Amino acid sequence: MPPKNKGKAKASDSSTKDDGNAGGKGKGGSSASKLKPATSINVRHILCEKHGKKEEALVKLREGVKFDEVAREYSEDKARQGGSLGWKVRGSLMAEFEKVAYELEPSTTGSPKWGEVKTREGYHILMVEGRK
Secondary structure (H helix, E strand, C coil): CHHHHHHCCCCCCCCCCCHHHHHHHCCCCHHHHHHHCCEEEEEEEECCCCCCHHHHHHHHCCCCCHHHHHHHHCEEEEEEEECCCEEEECCCCHHHHHHHHHCCCCCCCCEEEEEEECCCCCEEEEEEEECC
């Protein structure tokens, strides 16, 4: 993922969809109001240039395939690491990506709670494994 602010990108209105996709597997939307503030997160993502490919990845996640396996198959970035970006401090990611990431509850790759966002890089499906 490129450093933040390398250009203006628009966050997708679907980054935290009301249909439950933000929570992944129909577990509800974002619960940012219940989360304690964090200064860093351990984040994974699946990056797809094309909307159709992102939708295919979402189908796999909804079917219960582990997030890291879907990342290896569909992601165009960090695929070998199962989509892992590692620990990122607040302010180190693109603003629209970071906004969605910091609203997500931590989850596991086997039972992910994910969010979606569109940036100039493409379509991202992201999950958070830990918060500090």
